[in-house]
Amino acid sequence: MADFGGSDLDAFRAEARQWLEANFPKSLAFSEAALIPGGEKPTGDALLWKQRMAEKGWGTPTWPTEYGGGGLSGPQGRIVQQEMERLGAYNPMAGMGISMFGPTLLEYGTEDQKARHIPPIVKGELRWCQGYSEPGAGSDLASLQTKLEDRGDHWVVNGQKIWTSGAQWADWCFCLVRTDTTKKHEGISFVLINMRQPGVETRPIKLIAGNSPFCETFFTDARVEKNDMVGPLNGGWTIGKRLLQHERSGQGGARMMMGPNVVDLAKRYVGLDASGRLADQDLRTRIAKHQIDAKAHTLTLKRAADEAKGNQNPSATTSVMKNSGTWIGQEKAELLLEIMGSQGLGWEGDEYTKEERDAVRSWLSGKATTIFGGSQEIQSNIVSKRILGLPDTTQNG
Incomplete structure (x- = not known):
């Protein structure tokens, strides 16, 4: 679809607003339904909303219509997101x-792979997980050893992955595997693995926050069809890096900073002085700084989107935004706990509200955001080399 502007976009905004107001269940407004991890499937109004968005294609508004997407332009897709935020929709x-x-x-x-795999993603029918990190291949991902072998009419996978988010619920896994042991980066391929088969075992890892979003995943002669290798044999590293850019683009977005309103909570827990300001002057200053940082991050995201001029592909700047978004998210979690005081340290019991118990769990789980998806140190290296053009000092000893 063409990238319309001016009055055409105004007309589309009115159309989008009308459709969303008519179809988004009011009971879900500003709910945390989109943030709750786990294997539960939606029911009631949440299921109704999912079905309506699947039919409309607006869960993937800019994806091609031939695969079930919305077929919208970049600016139109951003309008849909803005109108959803206005309604408190997710x-x-x-x-x-x-x-x-x-x-x-x-x-x-x-074309065959897109025709088979994209429509179920658009409709939310299947879940995917990521098979990248291994016990001996974290930041140095290219040292991975999970092996793919040719068995004639199919491939088999043997090895172990770790930190596979949601693997215990996933239907499919996109996975980096070793197909040439004589080369490092050039010996890796990108394959798709059906998780609902013998030879695939997942073991959830319980984290300090009390949940188990990550797994150890073991492959023992797991089958991969010949038409489920994406890209050429031994050409997976390029595809894997591209996928990480998309991942970091999401991690640098607004979702990393979602949750309770800091100012509203501070008014409730800390109180106001005679002038109607927060009673704690130092806390006022730090909340103001946090809000400035968050606003600057949001505006930078918008500017980057505007400068892309319809190009939907992320660049190395996603590393900048990933670091910025995760830092701001962690800063907010720290502020929330401080504002709640001892009530922000509750783990269980009726003396703590759900909001208070969630705050400490979010604070603990949020510590991982500057590690997963590429640590902040890795992102800084990418920024220094690919954006600032600084020399790679590791090559010079």
Whole structure:
């Protein structure tokens, strides 16, 4: 679809607003339904909302209509997002298929692969997980050893992955595997693995926050069809890096900073002085700084989107935004706990509200955001080399 502007966009905004107001269940407004991890499937109004968005294609508003997407231009897609935020609506199709794998497959996949895998992602029918990190291959991902072997009419996978988010619920896994042991980066391929088969075992890892969003995943002669290798044999590293850009683009977005309103909570827990200001002057200053940082981050995201001029592909700037967004998210979690005081340290019991118990769990789980998806140190290296053009001092000893 063409990239319309001016009055055409105004007309589309009115159309989008009308459709969303008519179809988004009011009971879900500003709910945390989109933030709740786990294997539960939506019911009631949440299921109704998912079905309506699947039919409309607006869970993936800019994806091609031939695969079930909305077929909108970049500016139109941003309008849909803005109008959803205005209503307190969320994208019921959120997940790795939408944010990471789908965009990558649209760029690198064959027509057969896109026809088979994209429509179920658009409709939210299948869940995907990411098979990248291994016990001996974290930041140095290219040292991975999970092996793919040719068995004639199919491939088999043997090895172990770790920190596979949602693997215990996933239907499919996009996975980096070793196909040439004589080369490092050039010996890696990108394959798609059906998780609902013998030879695939997942073991959830319980984290300090009390939940188990990550797994150890073991492959023992797990089958991969010949038409489920994306890109050429030993050409997976390029595709894998591209997918990480999409992942970091999502991690640098507003979702990293969602949650309770800091100012409203401060008024409730800390109180106001005679002038109607927060009673704690130092806290006022730090909240103001946090709000400035968050606003600057949001405006930078918008500017980057505007400068892209319809180009939907992320660049190395996603590393900047990933670091910025995760830092701001962690800063907000710290502020929330301080504002709540001892009530912000509650783990269980009726003396703490759900909001208070969630705050401490979010604070603990949020510590991982500057590590997963590429640590902040890795992102800083990418920024220094690919954006600032600084020399790689590791090559000079």
